[in-house]
Amino acid sequence: MKHTISVLVENEFGVLSRVAGLFSGRGFNIESLSVAPTLDPSISRMTIVTSGDDQILEQITKQLNKLIDTIKVIDFTGHDFVEREMALVKVCAEEESRAEVLRIVDIFRAKVVDVTPKSYTVEVTGAPGKINAIIELLRPLGIKEIVRSGPVVIGRGPKGWKSS
Secondary structure, rough: OEEEEEEEEEOOOHHHHHHHHHHHHOOEEEEEEEEEEEOOOEEEEEEEEEEHHHHHHHHHHHHHHOOOOOOEEEOOOOOOOEEEEEEEEEEEEOOOHHHHHHHHHOOOOOOOEEEOOEEEEEEEEEHHHHHHHHHHHHHHHHEEEEEEOOOOOEEEOOOOOOOO
């Protein structure tokens, strides 16, 4: 089962390494990892996507809470949250396929952010399922390269991490 975990940590040197080491040292796979500072520049939020059963997730959560730099661990599995990802997709755009690429981009409310005589670079944001769908539609036209940010999440509703 896929789990999306948000970890608030002190924004200090070596924290990312310790969190990644915790996962690798226990044989847990990180499918996606995004890290950035919060409103408070001394605190960063890590969004980690991993897989495993509830027992494995409980073990991961306990180990994350034991790290000295950890402020809060939030498992969004089973809760309401907003999830978004960004991808850049470089796709072949020869004369005969340019119109089709632009139609797909328009349908997904994506943007062409770079144009060359032979390619378009498309920026698309949304839920991971949306990203997967546009990639599958562009694949037959010839994808040259894909870069994905991995998902970031935030809980739905008025509460922020400080008040929960």
